Structure formats: C-alpha cells, structure tokens
Amino acid sequence: MKPNFSVNTAPKRSDEPIWWSLFGAGGTWFAMVTPVTILVLGVLIPLGVIDSEALDYQRVKGFSSSLIGGLFIIATLALPMWHAMHRIHHGMHDLKIHAGLTxxxxxxxxAGLVSVLAVIFIIML
Incomplete structure (x- = not known):
C-alpha cells in the first residue's frame, strides 16, 4: 500500500521569518554587546579604571556622528526592542492572552517606532 502524502504546491506566505530574524539579531546584540557597553559605561569609567576623559562630549559627539558610531547607537536601541516585543507577543500567547493581529x-x-526614533536621534545630532 502506497502512503498518501500530498504536497501543498501553493503554501500561504508567512511574515514570521522577518520577525524571527529581528528577534534573533536583537537577542544576539543584547547578549553580546550590551553587557560590554554596561561594563564600560556603568562600571569601569565610574570606578576610574578607564579615564573619563575618553568619553568627553566632543569625542562622544564625534563617535555618534560617524557612520559606525551612529549604526552602533541605532542597533543598541532598536535591536533589543525588536527582541523584547517579539518575546512579549509570543509570551502573551503562551499565557493564553490571545491579542491576535491587534x-x-x-x-x-x-518596536518600529523605537527604531525610527533612534534613527531620527542620530540624524539630529
């Protein structure tokens, strides 16, 4: 007897790969870059291990005005937000709070609003 397997030749397109890629990028950024940023800005500089002159206004403005600096700041603000919002969206479903499409x-x-505001923030510098 031959098994009856049918292949759907016209599957419904899903937008999940977009959200999962932003979720993965945000989680990776949050796990690898954010702790180092917190260590440097929140621990090492206040303790005097790193000279606070390294982050005077002109140097920070110069860094944030450069392409790499601007992208770093945008990624630091936007990517973890995409991760968090995706986690909240699926967490609500796990808690039986079915908010649906809304x-x-x-x-x-x-998350998109935070991303746009981060870009505007960098452009306005």
Whole structure:
C-alpha cells in the first residue's frame, strides 16, 4: 500500500521569518554587546579604571556622528526592542492572552517606532 502524502504546491506566505530574524539579531546584540557597553559605561569609567576623559562630549559627539558610531547607537536601541516585543507577543500567547493581529501590530509597531526614533536621534545630532 502506497502512503498518501500530498504536497501543498501553493503554501500561504508567512511574515514570521522577518520577525524571527529581528528577534534573533536583537537577542544576539543584547547578549553580546550590551553587557560590554554596561561594563564600560556603568562600571569601569565610574570606578576610574578607564579615564573619563575618553568619553568627553566632543569625542562622544564625534563617535555618534560617524557612520559606525551612529549604526552602533541605532542597533543598541532598536535591536533589543525588536527582541523584547517579539518575546512579549509570543509570551502573551503562551499565557493564553490571545491579542491576535491587534497585539502583533501593537508590539511590532512599538518596536518600529523605537527604531525610527533612534534613527531620527542620530540624524539630529
């Protein structure tokens, strides 16, 4: 007897790969870059291990005005937000709070808003 396997030749397109890629990028950034940033800015400089003159206004403004610095700041603000909003969206479903499409739009719109504001912040410098 031959098994009856049918292949769907016209599967429904999903937008999940977009959200999962932003979720993964945000989680990776948050796990690898954010702790180092917190260590340097929140511990080593206040303790005097790194000279605070290294982060005077002109140097920080110069860094944030450069392409690499601007992208770093945008990624530091935006990517973890995409990770968090994706986690909240799926966490609500796990907690049996079915917000549906409205919840999805709210979560991702908020992450998008933070991303746009980060870009505007860098452009305005």
């Amino acid at each position: 919840g999805k739009i709210a979560c991702y719109a908020f």
